[in-house]
Amino acid sequence: MTPALILLMLLTALASLYVGSTDIAVLDGLWQWLQGTDSAAAIVIGEIRLPRTLLALTVGAALGMSGAALQGLLRNPLADPGLTGASQGAALGAASVFYFGLLPAAGAAAPALAGLIGAAIAMSLMLMLAGPSRQGMVIMAGLAISTLTGALLAAVLNFAPNPFALSELVFWLLGSVSERGLDHLGILLPALLLGGGLIWSQRRLLLGLSLGEQVAQSMGLSYARGSRLIILGAALLVGASVAVAGAIGFVGLLVPHLVRPLVRNRPDRLLIPAALAGAILVCLADIVVRWMPPGRELKLGVLTSLIGAPLFIWLVWQERRKWL
Amino acid sequence: MALITIEQLQLDSRLAGINLTLEAGELLGVIGPNGAGKSSLLECIAGLQAYNGRIELDGQNLNRLHGLQRARRIALLPQRCQSAWALKVADVIALGRLPWGDEDPEPIGQAARQTGVSTWMDARVDHLSGGEQARVWLARVLAGRPDIILADEPLASLDLHYQQRVLELLREHAQLQRGVILSIHDLNLAAHWCDRLLLLDAGRIHAIGTPQQVLTPAALRQVYEIDAEVDFSGRQPLIRVLG
């Protein structure tokens, strides 16, 4: 299962290196770039296509895993970084720091750090608002928080010193991995490893929570501590990925649902495959974005939302039938 | 020696001044009207509530015990159970091994055989009927091989056949160094199956002892506000509500 997904991910990554507007010998270019040659092929492969591919993979992995973790924690198949307000919170944090040049001490990692804080605050507020009857209220509380943070984000962009900031609301809400360098990977990769590690350490809690908080606690799992670690891990993943690539919607919702049947619906075994499948999905979506005629770049999030939103509607329909 | 000793247990306004022991090999029934504190008592022992007072397991303070250590010895079968995901029966039963951190097929298989769910191991638990699901939840608890099972109204929503099956399993479990605390509404079943009964009323112990000692017409009138006829002379005790 996992090896098959890893193979598929590598194939997708390779395919992604082959997609671009210029005709270039990919493997030669890659080899030249690795040797430090300054040829056009080396620059196109090493500094344009490779960072873009790696970013798409890491962002996808972060979103897929955080979606799987949030769904497991909240025991709600509709939980997703976007629908719980985490993405918008991260965008608010990252954008405030980015446009106003705050937290200069953190250097290039400042937006990601602010994104982490924003996502964590948004999720905590959402959980507080949803209260103890979490399962059903999560989406409504998430809607409230994401609307509020979305409005604050627009306000921040409005007052940003750069006149183009407001038009960049589209990026923060829809996401893109174009025109990024390898330096962004230096922020995302540690966040992916750390956040993923935190969530992975709580996989038993996620499994125990299948039967409810009570059962999980009676089995000796600490819900209070574990849920905080999962929220922190998810905030790390979402915060860093949104700071670098904007809020790419519905990946966190879509991916766990695609993978779940392959792992017998077990929330603990879902985590790694969801990360791999998320990486594949976002990379594929970015390949499609690059295939589109040049001139009008379709935002990555538009594409993932076009795939994800119908699934969301279908899930709502399923839920409705459950209650009828 | 007592498996569990409870001294002066208090839980905000729900429980007060509870003193209780569970002996080895004992099936202890907890009865009382709705809101009397039956579930709260079980939750305290299962480590779900921060209580005042003292609960000891084999003479050790329960609060000092690590969560996993406690969970290996005490398992809770909650009143209502539902799986958030469409897990397979085998995976639900394997959940009982969480405190041990393994998925040892031996106890899992044994629990499935005991509860008679072996044939559905690959079925999705949400596709089973309510009675079948109840047996799977019980199998989950048994797979952890706990010494003490806390069963919170396990008979609710079960038909007569499954009620008997579940009670047989709990009775069987309450042997040697093991014990069961069972919260139950049906007084006839409680009187028939339990070694001792604990009658709770508004968070306090009204009576504790053998069924014959606890289930008196006076106690029932006081706690349940009903007039009842109690007959312990037959093969099975009989409690009949009058009027």
Added chain:
Amino acid sequence: MSRWLCRGICLFGLVIGVAQAAAVRPERVVSLDLCMDRMLARHADPAQVVALSPMHKRFPLPWPLEGWPSHDGSLEQVFALEPDLILVGQHNALMLRKRLQTLQQPVELVILPRTLDEIAAYEGRVLGLIGRSPAEAQPAPRPLQPATNAPRLLLLGPNGIGTGPDTFEDQIIRQAGWRNYLTGVRYERLDLERVVTDPPDAILWSSPDAQALASRFAEHPALQHSVPATGWLPTDNWRWQCPGPWTWDLIEQLRQQLQYSSHNKRMK
């Protein structure tokens, strides 16, 4: 005879009237947009301007306009200033100027030049409106075409938008002796890979003071790699924002950069 005399007097009177009208200097001038702010800043007497638009604070000139008052862009404030001349470019402040016109305010619509040869007429019109002689406008130089092998210049805007042919900027580039790197459509979303595989000789990019994602394209390491640092020309952004007499200075500046660039090329 008397008829001729009458006609002569009438004609004389008309000429005097027109001359007087031109000589009447408006004393309460208000501007509604950035380009009019710039024209006033260049040509008007600060004493005759009651308010510039708020835009000039957002896009400041390299020299300070301290002491020049400005309005907040609201109908109420502009009306309260009791202007005797309101200047506005034809594409700007549409709602505000319509409301001012219905209130019988002296709104003057100024058509901005779309080609280099229209600049002189534009400058002359603004000069005339503020009571100076239109003849003071700087005349346009002789049109020039770049050599067929001239270096190629990319005018790079925010969000990776490049400026192509049939634009005012394209005329500036060619008048200065460069070829425009882009030959397709007027404004083009650039493809990074194509620019990197066939890089221009020089890029004109004015990096903003504050961060924005719009700068990501220009700051991409691949682009920085394929066009050497000497190929990134410094530019006075304000001169590009509005056409005007300063466009001639801009062309001169670009021509000097061309000579420098060609020199470098020969040295190589």
